[in-house]
Amino acid sequence: MSFWKNLFTPSLSTNGSGPAVANGSARRTLDGAGAAPPPPRIFLSNNRDIDLYELEELCDAVGWARRPIRKVKKAIQHSFLVVTMWREQGNYRRLIGFARATSDHTFNATVWDVVLHPDYQNKGLGKALMQRVIDDLRSQDISNITLFADPDVVGFYEHLGFNPDPDGIKGMFWYPDS
């Protein structure tokens, strides 16, 4: 095991739930004398057939509270849009980003659960992920794209064209204890 640990970054070696992790063909490539692994590529997808434990691992990495897997599954099923970001190298594929949106399919969409693995932050990938969300929603003729931003990411979304409290409109949340 230490052989593999040395070959891969810690974040990759702990990825136990991605497709085709450490399979035979990868071993052959890495065993080749001096053969370099194929260059990594990062890509976006709308395929919502996601390993939910891998998604949980991603959300753990940014410190989100855990949510029941069955509820996450249902929420993804009933989202209008799901965008995932992957890092792929040879046969290794790792989920590094995620975002989804609810919508009435016409006027409004609301973006939820935007997450990018800390190892890949501050490289423009979060912007690429959100730009894909915006492009996908616009291509489906959604007029109004909304979200609720934590204070520390308001600037990030402003750079993407989101305005906080436009015309004094307030985002509001209902709480059972109110």
Add this chain to the structure above:
Amino acid sequence: MSFWKNLFTPSLSTNGSGPAVANGSARRTLDGAGAAPPPPRIFLSNNRDIDLYELEELCDAVGWARRPIRKVKKAIQHSFLVVTMWREQGNYRRLIGFARATSDHTFNATVWDVVLHPDYQNKGLGKALMQRVIDDLRSQDISNITLFADPDVVGFYEHLGFNPDPDGIKGMFWYPDS
């Protein structure tokens, strides 16, 4: 026609799209010597089979910009929840309130298009409409009910238990021209 105009309030007489408006049985009742019309009742419904022209008329009454009927139809179809409020008197039924919510069916719901006819405002009916929305969403185990409130109705929603910008979370809207 002036006979009918005198018998009904202007708001009812201009309601041309509701079900069973001014039909024979109502005429008979009203023609009866001194027979009073049945008392009006106001009720809520989740039936989303709405006359979209009647809904447009309601939205016109509060000064909203018109939207294509086909898009309104699609938005209603793809809403998680629709609540309507009706005033019924005898065979006359009039749409006086409307609200809908998008949702991932699990974690989040966002309430859109809350409208109450001006003739029926300031009577507690808007509160009843929204309380029904909240109750319906809660009964379906939605954790997080959100909305975007115009400045003049922030206080209304606060009374219902909605908090603006909780923990500094900002509602944000994307605009194409940003």
